[in-house]
Amino acid sequence: MEDSKIIYSRSRGEATSYIGRDATQLFRVNMIKTSIKLYVKCGLIPTRGVTISKLLKMAEVYTGRKYKRSEAMYAVEDLHNWVTCMVSALPIEEVE
Numbered sequence: 442m443e444d445s446k447i448i449y450s451r452s453r454g455e456a457t458s459y460i461g462r463d464a465t466q467l468f469r470v471n472m473i474k475t476s477i478k479l480y481v482k483c484g485l486i487p488t489r490g491v492t493i494s495k496l497l498k499m500a501e502v503y504t505g506r507k508y509k510r511s512e513a514m515y516a517v518e519d520l521h522n523w524v525t526c527m528v529s530a531l532p533i534e535e536v537e
């Protein structure tokens with residue numbers, strides 16, 4: 442099985458590829474974080490079937506902490522910490 446890594450390509454319009462299980466989890470958590478942030482800022486949800494309650498339950502899987510709707514920004518902070526740690530742990534390859 443191939444190791445997880447992030448591939449960053451400047452020649453292809455600064456495209457980023459997430460390869461492997463850990464890198465895919467990183468992308469997912471980053472999208473959950475962004476979706477919660479957008480909900481708090483302007484009430485936007487990513488799709489009709491995903492509510493803020495579902496997003497907070499998804500965040501709970503990664504942080505181990507339960508969140509109420511009023512604690513959504515705490516979830517964003519905890520997810521940001523998770524993403525930062527994961528990015529520092531994964532190798533990043535630059536290709537041209």
